[in-house]
Structure formats: C-alpha cells, structure tokens
Amino acid sequence: MIQLEHVTKTYPKASRPSLDEVSVGIEKGEFVFFIGPSGSGKSTIIKLLLHEVTPNRGRVHVNGRDVTAMRSWKIPAFRRQIGCVFQDFRLLPNRTAYENVAFALEVIGKTKAVARRVVPEVLELVGLGGKEHRYPHELSGGEQQRVAVARAFVNRPLILLADEPTGNLDPDTSIEIMRLLDRINRTGTTVVMVTHDSNIVNQMRRRVIEIESGRIVRDQARGVYG
Amino acid sequence: MRLKYVMSEVMVGLWRNVTMTVAMIITMAVSLTMLGASGLIYAQVKDMKAYYYDKIEVAIFLKPEITDDQRSSLEGSLKSDPLVREVIYESKDEAFKKFQTMFSDVPAVVDAVKPGQLPESFRVGLKNPEQYQQVREAYVGKDGVDQIIDQRNLLEKIFNILGSVQTMALVAASVMAIAALLLVGNTIQVAAYSKRREVAVMKLVGASNWFIQAPFVLEAVVAGILGAIIGFGALALGKVLLLDGSLSELTDLLTPLSWSKVLVMLPLMALAGTLVSSITAWVTLRFYLRV
Ligand SMILES: Nc1ncnc2c1ncn2[C@@H]1O[C@H](COP(=O)(O)OP(=O)(O)O)[C@@H](O)[C@H]1O
Ligand SMILES: [Mg+2]
Numbered sequence: 001m002i003q004l005e006h007v008t009k010t011y012p013k014a015s016r017p018s019l020d021e022v023s024v025g026i027e028k029g030e031f032v033f034f035i036g037p038s039g040s041g042k043s044t045i046i047k048l049l050l051h052e053v054t055p056n057r058g059r060v061h062v063n064g065r066d067v068t069a070m071r072s073w074k075i076p077a078f079r080r081q082i083g084c085v086f087q088d089f090r091l092l093p094n095r096t097a098y099e100n101v102a103f104a105l106e107v108i109g110k111t112k113a114v115a116r117r118v119v120p121e122v123l124e125l126v127g128l129g130g131k132e133h134r135y136p137h138e139l140s141g142g143e144q145q146r147v148a149v150a151r152a153f154v155n156r157p158l159i160l161l162a163d164e165p166t167g168n169l170d171p172d173t174s175i176e177i178m179r180l181l182d183r184i185n186r187t188g189t190t191v192v193m194v195t196h197d198s199n200i201v202n203q204m205r206r207r208v209i210e211i212e213s214g215r216i217v218r219d220q221a222r223g224v225y226g
Numbered sequence: 227m228r229l230k231y232v233m234s235e236v237m238v239g240l241w242r243n244v245t246m247t248v249a250m251i252i253t254m255a256v257s258l259t260m261l262g263a264s265g266l267i268y269a270q271v272k273d274m275k276a277y278y279y280d281k282i283e284v285a286i287f288l289k290p291e292i293t294d295d296q297r298s299s300l301e302g303s304l305k306s307d308p309l310v311r312e313v314i315y316e317s318k319d320e321a322f323k324k325f326q327t328m329f330s331d332v333p334a335v336v337d338a339v340k341p342g343q344l345p346e347s348f349r350v351g352l353k354n355p356e357q358y359q360q361v362r363e364a365y366v367g368k369d370g371v372d373q374i375i376d377q378r379n380l381l382e383k384i385f386n387i388l389g390s391v392q393t394m395a396l397v398a399a400s401v402m403a404i405a406a407l408l409l410v411g412n413t414i415q416v417a418a419y420s421k422r423r424e425v426a427v428m429k430l431v432g433a434s435n436w437f438i439q440a441p442f443v444l445e446a447v448v449a450g451i452l453g454a455i456i457g458f459g460a461l462a463l464g465k466v467l468l469l470d471g472s473l474s475e476l477t478d479l480l481t482p483l484s485w486s487k488v489l490v491m492l493p494l495m496a497l498a499g500t501l502v503s504s505i506t507a508w509v510t511l512r513f514y515l516r517v
Contacts, residue, residue, distance in 0.1 A: 050430075072435075079432035090430070092423055103424075106231060107433035151431070 001159065001190050002026040002049065007058035009044055009214075018044045020214040021058070026192065028158075031185045033201050034194045035225060036211035042194040045211075046163045049192070050082065051075050063158060080108055083152030083160040083189075087167035089144045091136045097123060097147045098132040104151045118154060126150045126180055142173035146180065153184055160184060162193040166200065174200060198225035235441035236448060239417050246413045247449060253409055254453025257402030258499055259460045262491040264395035266461070269487055271388050278381055279355045283314075284362070285375045286348040292370035300368060304348060309361055311351040318346050345372060406453070407506050410446045414510040417442055425515060439511050446507035450499030457499075458492045 004024045010017040018041045026032050034042045047053045048060050051067050060067040063081055070078060091100050101122060102115040110118075123132055126146040136144050145165060152160055162181060166174035178200050185191045195201065201208060201224060208223030209216060240247045286304075288297065304313045316324075321344040329335045352361060358376045365371055418425065428438050469483055 076429075076432040076434045079430065082432075084430050090423075090427060092427060103427065104431040107428045107437060108431060109434075109437070155431070 001028040001030070001063065002192070003059075003061035004045070004048070005059040005061075007048065007055045007060060009041075009048065009053060009055045011053075016214075017056075018214050019048075019055070022211075022214070022216055023058075024209060024216060024219065026190060028190055029185070029188050031182070031191045031204070031206045032193070033204070033206060033208045033223075034192065034211060035196070035201060035208060036217075038196075040211045041214040042211055043163055044214075046084075046161050046192070046194060049159075049161060050079065050084065076108075080155055081158050083155065083157035085145070085148050085152050085160070085162040085165045087164040089136070089141075089148045089168075091144055091147055091151075093136050096133045096135055097128060097139065097143075097150075100136070100147055101151045101154050104154060108155070119150075122150045122154045123147075125153075125183075127176075140173070141169050142176060145169065145173075145177055149177070149180055149184070153189075157189065159190045159192065162191065164194055164196060166195065166197055171199060175203070178204065201225040232437075232440050232444060236444045239421075239441060239445045240448060242420065243413060243416055246409065246416065250406065250409045250413055250446075250449045251453045251456065253402055253406040254450055254499055254503070255456035255460065257399050257406050258454050258457035258495040260395045260399035260402060261498055262457060262461045262495050263464070264392045264399060265491055265494060266483065266487060267388055267392040267395065269490075270483060271385055271392075274381075275385070279378075282352070282355045282377050282381065284350045284352060284358060285377070286350060286365055287345045287372045287375070288347060289370050289372045290345065292346075296368075296370035300365070300370060301348065304350060304365075307361070307364070309353055309357050311353045313351075314349040316347045316349055318342050318344055321346065403502060407502060410449070410503050410506040411510045413449075414442050414446060414507050415514055417445060418511065418514045438515065439508070442511055442515075443504050443507040446503035447500050450503030451496055454492070454495040454499040457495055461491060462488060 002025070004022050007019055007022045008017050009019040022041075022045070034045060036042055044053065048055060049062055049067070051070060054068060058068075062078075065078065067078070092103065095103060098119055101119045102112075105115045105118065106112070120129075120132065123129060126149050128143060128146050128150065131139065131143065134143075136147070139147065145168075149165075160181070165181070166177050169177060174197060181191055181193065182204070205222045205224070207221050208218065208225070209220075210218035286300075288300075301313065301315065304310055319341065322339070322341045325339060325344055326336055350361065352358065355378055358378060362374050362376070366374055425438060465483060465485075465488055
C-alpha cells in the first residue's frame with residue numbers, strides 16, 4: 001500500500017538531509033505509528049506521501065502509484081484517496097461542523113444532495129451527532145479534531161494520515177480520538193499516525209517505527225514507546 | 227451546482243474587496259475606451275482613404291494669358307495621358323459659381339470676388355492617386371500652366387492628424403492597461419491571501435486545480451468585462467455628444483462614423499478585457515497558489 005525505497009529528502013538550504021535513505025513498507029489495513037524526537041523527519045514522511053514535497057533520491061509508492069513521477073495535474077485525484085488530519089485541525093472558522101465536512105465534498109464535485117446524505121452519517125460516526133451546526137469556536141479541541149477526522153474520512157479514503165492528531169489535546173480526549181482512529185482502521189483503512197504520545201503508543205500495541213535524525217532506528221510489530 | 231458555487235465565490239470575492247474591484251473596473255474601462263477609440267480611428271481612416279482617393283483630383287490652374295491653342299494642346303495631352311482617368315475643364319464662370327455656393331453663408335467673401343478673377347482649371351482624376359508626382363512633373367512647366375495642386379496633400383494632412391491621435395490613444399491605452407494589469411495582479415494576491423485557509427483545505431482534499439483557480443480568474447474576468455461595457459458606453463456617449471453633437475461641423479468633413487462600426491468595438495473590447503485580466507490572473511495564481 002505504501003512503499004518508501006531509499007528515500008532521501010534534503011530541504012533547500014538545509015545543511016543535512018531530513019530523511020536519509022529511508023526504506024519502509026506498509027501493508028493495506030495496517031495501523032502504523034511513526035515516533036521520534038522533534039525534528040527527526042516524521043512530518044516530512046507525511047508530506048512525501050501527500051506529494052507536498054518530492055524526494056531528492058529514492059522512490060515513493062502509494063496505492064501502487066509512483067508518487068515521485070506523478071504529473072502535477074494528477075495530484076488532486078490522487079489526494080482524494082488519502083485522508084489527512086493535523087495537530088492544528090485546519091478547519092474553516094466561518095463554517096459549521098456540517099459545512100466544513102460538506103466543503104470537502106463540494107470542492108471535489110459532489111452534489112449538495114450527496115453531502116446531505118453522507119455528512120450527517122459521518123458526523124454521527126465520529127460522535128458529533130447533534131452538534132452539526134456548531135462553529136469551530138463553539139466546539140472543544142477534541143470535538144474540533146473529530147470534525148477534522150470526519151472530513152478526512154467522508155470520502156472513504158484508502159489511507160488516513162495523521163500528523164500528531166492528539167498534540168493539542170489532553171490525555172483523555174487523546175484516547176477518545178485514538179479509539180476513533182482505531183475504529184476507522186477496522187473498516188479496512190490503512191492508518192499512518194505520527195505522534196509523541198507514549199501513553200497512546202503503549203496502549204495501542206501496534207506497529208511502531210522510530211525515527212532519529214532522518215533514519216529509521218526501530219521497526220517493531222506490536223511495539224511500545226521508547 | 228459547481229457553477230453556482232463558483233459564481234457565488236466570484237460575487238463574494240468582488241464584493242469583499244470593493245474598492246479594489248472598482249479601481250480595477252475603472253482602469254480597465256479607461257484603457258479599453260482608448261483601445262476602442264483608436265480602433266475606430268483606424269477603421270475610419272481606412273474608409274476615408276477608400277472613399278476619397280477615388281474622388282481626389284489634381285487641379286491644374288491656368289494662367290490668365292493662356293491662348294486657346296495652348297489650352298487645347300494641354301487638354302489633348304491630358305486626355306491621352308495613360309495616368310489620367312478623366313479630365314474636366316472648369317471655366318472662370320464655373321469656378322465663380324462654385325465659389326459662390328461654397329461661401330453662400332459668408333456674403334462678404336462672395337462680394338469681395340468678382341466674376342473672372344478666379345482662374346480657369348483642368349480638374350484631373352488620376353487612375354492611381356499615388357502617381358501624383360509623375361503627373362505634376364509632366365505638366366508643371368508647360369505653357370499656360372500656372373499652379374498644380376494635389377488635393378491629396380490636404381487629405382494627407384488630415385490623415386496624419388488622425389494618425390497621431392490614434393497613436394496617442396494607443397499609448398494611453400497601453401499605459402492604462404499596465405495599471406489595470408498591476409491592479410488585477412494585486413487584487414488576485416489579496417483574494418488568494420484572504421482565502422488561504424480554504425485553498426489549503428481544497429488542496430488537501432484533492433480539489434482540481436481549475437476548481438481552485440476558477441473563482442479568482444473569473445473575478446478578474448468579470449471586472450474586465452464590466453470595464454469593457456463601461457468603456458463601450460463611453461465610446462457611444464462620445465459619438466453622440468462629440469461627433470454628432472458639438473463637433474458635428476468638423477466631422478461633416480469626414481465620412482460619417484456609423485453605429486455598426488461602434489458596435490463592432492464592443493466584442494473587441496470585451497475580448498481584450500477578458501484576455502488581459504484572465505492571463506494576468508492566471509499568471510499571478512501560478513506564483514501565489516502553488517499546488
Ligand atoms: N520547509 C522546510 N525547509 C527547511 N527545513 C525544513 C523544512 N521543513 C522541515 N525542515 C527540517 O527538516 C527536519 C525534519 O522536520 P520534520 O519532518 O518537520 O520533523 P518532525 O515532524 O519529526 O518534527 C527538521 O530539522 C526541520 O528543521
Ligand atoms: Mg512534525
């Protein structure tokens with residue numbers, strides 16, 4: 001499902017590579033944690049998978065497609081198969097929970113009728129039933145992240161990428177978001193999650209890949225933090 | 227549904243930054259008015275050339291002391307000249323009558339001239355008015371010939387004036403077009419900045435590039451078209467108030483400017499406005515909305 005082959009990424013003007021000869025494979029339906037200290041290159045992996053940045057060397061395959069060689073006009077269609085969640089939620093502040101999720105559908109050409117059918121369903125799934133018409137500032141951090149997860153999942157993507165989704169949340173709320181991601185993983189969606197949170201990693205007992213200074217130093221099925 | 231989304235985005239965008247929108251429309255309108263005016267002058271001059279060059283004649287004025295022999299030999303050589311299309315003799319009496327009708331509303335001028343004071347002449351139509359110089363050289367020193375006057379000279383002066391007016395209009399149009407271009411670029415930047423969150427989300431969820439860019443480009447295009455419509459209004463007003471109004475005495479000399487010619491300018495101006503604004507918007511977006 002996801003394949004990195006000897007990927008090296010050095011940002012322009014950076015003195016050393018952010019990712020150095022990284023090779024890793026992730027199967028369909030897996031749940032994988034990327035852990036490591038700040039600045040080790042975790043977010044860079046997410047960006048590579050989204051084709052937000054391109055590697056200097058090596059190949060990135062996602063969904064059987066070579067992302068490195070992808071023409072730029074094919075990127076939008078490619079991204080529709082990937083859902084994304086970030087630490088800062090990235091919701092539109094002037095739109096309600098419903099509208100935020102519906103926006104993701106409308107801008108890829110789905111009709112309002114489709115949105116009316118699908119959005120309440122997915123908001124129910126993430127546990128926001130009844131709060132559809134709240135604006136982001138009327139929701140708690142955990143609830144905002146649920147909206148973001150709903151938006152990422154509403155297209156039923158094959159892959160869900162999450163870059164420190166619990167980074168801004170308290171421990172209890174973090175566990176709830178984790179349960180949600182776990183549930184999504186059980187529907188068959190491959191989940192790749194970057195995190196700092198040792199509690200979560202230790203509780204979940206899933207595959208753990210540890211990065212340090214742009215290199216993989218540990219890759220362990222059913223691993224723990226540190 | 228997608229069209230409705232795009233159109234509502236365009237309207238919201240134009241309204242959000244209404245001062246810039248108005249500035250953009252005004253500069254577009256002025257630039258396009260100038261462009262339209264220079265287009266009209268160009269078409270007009272072309273028409274006038276076609277119209278007048280057929281009617282243009284070379285006037286060969288004869289000396290008062292010319293003899294009948296000299297006159298008839300001159301007429302004979304003119305009539306057999308391959309460059310000449312037609313020759314019309316104008317006697318002193320005919321010249322005086324023409325003069326009287328021409329200045330009928332200025333009696334003082336008519337009174338000052340007596341019959342017989344005006345010279346007789348041959349009015350010569352040329353097959354090709356450009357060959358005036360050859361004709362002149364052939365007849366200038368002949369016995370009984372006083373002066374040779376080419377009406378084309380006069381027209382040429384008018385055309386030169388119109389030509390420089392046209393050039394000035396074109397220069398003004400280009401300068402204003404540059405201002406319009408900068409304004410469009412700036413408006414698009416501001417719009418892209420104010421919608422950066424939406425744009426980031428759209429990219430993330432895989433909205434197509436045209437879908438992301440269309441509202442911005444259309445915003446500029448709508449401004450361009452509105453500018454063209456206002457500019458066209460200004461041209462039409464100019465025709466009514468100036469050409470058909472206060473300047474009508476002057477414009478009687480020229481061939482009349484038809485409404486159909488003015489109307490043709492509308493699509494031309496709209497096209498120019500659309501092209502300038504959409505290309506500028508598109509180029510700006512390439513820098514400010516990197517996908
Ligand atoms: N756009 C960028 N330009 C230059 N250097 C960058 C850029 N983004 C990240 N880096 C550098 O790359 C390294 C890895 O960054 P990142 O992948 O964000 O780490 P992490 O997510 O693990 O904290 C860091 O040293 C960071 O300074
Ligand atoms: Mg990071």
